[in-house]
Amino acid sequence: MITDEVRRTLLAAVDLYPQAREVLRRQLVRLDEPLRVAIAGKVKAGKSTLLNALVGEEIAPTDAGECTKVVTWYRDGPSPRIVQFPQGRSLPVVRRDGALEIALDGPADRLVVDWPSQSLRSTTLIDTPGIASLTTSNSLHATRFLTPDDSTPTEADAVIYLMRHLHSADANFLESFRDQGVARATAINTVAVISRADEIGGGRVDAMISARGIASRYRSDPSLQGLCQNVVAVAGLLAFSGRSLRQNDFVALSALAAVPREELESLLLSADRFADGSVERRALLGRFGVFGIRLAVTLIRQGVTEPSALAAELVARSGLGELQKVLHTQFSERRHLLKARSALLALDGVLRSVGDSRLTGAVERILAGTHEFAELRLLSALRSGTVKVPDLELASRLLGDEGAHPLVRLGLPDGCGPREVGQAAFAALQRWQRHAENPMLTRRAADACRVLIRTCEGLLPRR
Ligand SMILES: Nc1nc2c(ncn2[C@@H]2O[C@H](COP(=O)(O)OP(=O)(O)OP(=O)(O)O)[C@@H](O)[C@H]2O)c(=O)[nH]1
Ligand SMILES: [Mg+2]
Numbered sequence: 001m002i003t004d005e006v007r008r009t010l011l012a013a014v015d016l017y018p019q020a021r022e023v024l025r026r027q028l029v030r031l032d033e034p035l036r037v038a039i040a041g042k043v044k045a046g047k048s049t050l051l052n053a054l055v056g057e058e059i060a061p062t063d064a065g066e067c068t069k070v071v072t073w074y075r076d077g078p079s080p081r082i083v084q085f086p087q088g089r090s091l092p093v094v095r096r097d098g099a100l101e102i103a104l105d106g107p108a109d110r111l112v113v114d115w116p117s118q119s120l121r122s123t124t125l126i127d128t129p130g131i132a133s134l135t136t137s138n139s140l141h142a143t144r145f146l147t148p149d150d151s152t153p154t155e156a157d158a159v160i161y162l163m164r165h166l167h168s169a170d171a172n173f174l175e176s177f178r179d180q181g182v183a184r185a186t187a188i189n190t191v192a193v194i195s196r197a198d199e200i201g202g203g204r205v206d207a208m209i210s211a212r213g214i215a216s217r218y219r220s221d222p223s224l225q226g227l228c229q230n231v232v233a234v235a236g237l238l239a240f241s242g243r244s245l246r247q248n249d250f251v252a253l254s255a256l257a258a259v260p261r262e263e264l265e266s267l268l269l270s271a272d273r274f275a276d277g278s279v280e281r282r283a284l285l286g287r288f289g290v291f292g293i294r295l296a297v298t299l300i301r302q303g304v305t306e307p308s309a310l311a312a313e314l315v316a317r318s319g320l321g322e323l324q325k326v327l328h329t330q331f332s333e334r335r336h337l338l339k340a341r342s343a344l345l346a347l348d349g350v351l352r353s354v355g356d357s358r359l360t361g362a363v364e365r366i367l368a369g370t371h372e373f374a375e376l377r378l379l380s381a382l383r384s385g386t387v388k389v390p391d392l393e394l395a396s397r398l399l400g401d402e403g404a405h406p407l408v409r410l411g412l413p414d415g416c417g418p419r420e421v422g423q424a425a426f427a428a429l430q431r432w433q434r435h436a437e438n439p440m441l442t443r444r445a446a447d448a449c450r451v452l453i454r455t456c457e458g459l460l461p462r463r
Helices: 002-016 018-031 047-055 136-146 168-177 197-203 207-219 236-243 247-257 261-267 271-275 279-301 307-318 320-330 332-354 360-369 371-384 392-398 406-410 418-436 443-459
Strands: 035-041 072-075 081-085 089-091 094-096 099-101 110-114 123-127 158-163 190-194 230-233
Touching: 002 018, 002 332, 002 360, 018 332, 035 047, 035 332, 047 123, 047 158, 047 236, 047 320, 158 320, 190 207, 190 320, 197 207, 197 279, 207 230, 230 320, 236 279, 236 307, 236 320, 247 279, 247 307, 261 271, 271 279, 279 307, 307 320, 320 332, 332 360, 332 371, 360 371, 371 392, 371 443, 392 406, 392 418, 392 443, 406 418, 406 443, 418 443
Parallel strands: 035 123, 035 158, 072 110, 158 190, 190 230
Antiparallel strands: 072 123, 081 089, 081 110, 094 099
């Protein structure tokens, strides 16, 4: 298995390069830790809110003003604990109205929050300050963290990149996040999110439909295809408020559902008019947003009578489920590969800094000998259009774009047995062999067919 090969190579490096022992040891420990996924994007893109939605608890502070100032790690742990670095000092764990409040004690370059949570068990989430932050040094922290130079290994194995609109600065950021060193030029570890999707079109009830349309356009936009694996639209605030809906929210929303339609619409035109001096109403608007209130009220008017049913419907409409599915297929299922890749990047950095090439061959052998790396490289080449093959959709699916399971790769329904898998894999193998024999094929396309053939061979039942 790839993790074992990488571990052996790292151990060999520890013996060879005592001067880099610390860096290498950290990589060895990291290999067995959960996948690290960073949430990045511009200031106020909704990063911390999305993190809370993914965890289902308000652990990342959010605010309408610039809020996240320090790169903050959220890991699963036996009990809540906050440690501020570089000092390594523990901070008090304070929760107000369910939200975690973090007060820094002097200058910090990193915070690590341990939090007992099922959602964090297999993935550590890393909240980052906004890029192009008002305070340049915060932004520098985030940029340095996400796009280290060649000598510093990447701290995150994968990135969720939030953008509210496709902006040239966003594209630049994704460009600079492309792989460094080995395994260069693949966007294998980035998923883009159109965030705050409910605000599109002024928070109309069809906002999420428009947002999904935009996400699908971005998905096929050549300038983005080469930079990220997928694009999903998510209303993080709605997802979080749905996941944490309380009985008193339901009561307040039900009361609003009793207000005549036109009156409510006119109230929702301005936050001040809506709140009308009421602290509860202002809080409700902060928790759900204009769109969330409109949607919840509509659902209650249509006959939703239980808080749990309303909560489930809000989450379902927020796009969180789609994002979770994409994160599962692109990140969780490829966890070993992404972690191995991070370790190899770090090792490559060490080899270059010590100016020794004794292990370069071993690193290259792992990269070339691991078929999944070839699949990922081909997937991004197909996405960015640098390689063209016939039957693009079939090819992408076969390479694991929709999931790594053989049934998914072969487009077979659940429940198919080894016989059907074998037949479908054989048919796919013949298809790609036929394509490979086409004399008009470019060399790159022929190489691509060979990768696909190898994938089909791997799916054939073992004799
Ligand atoms: N309507 C709406 N508002 C949102 C959404 N996500 C976040 N917000 C609001 O946008 C503001 C900023 O949200 P944060 O999650 O703090 O954004 P951030 O990207 O972490 O911000 P910084 O850490 O300061 O860069 C807050 O007032 C949130 O309530 C969303 O999906 N919809
Ligand atoms: Mg934030």
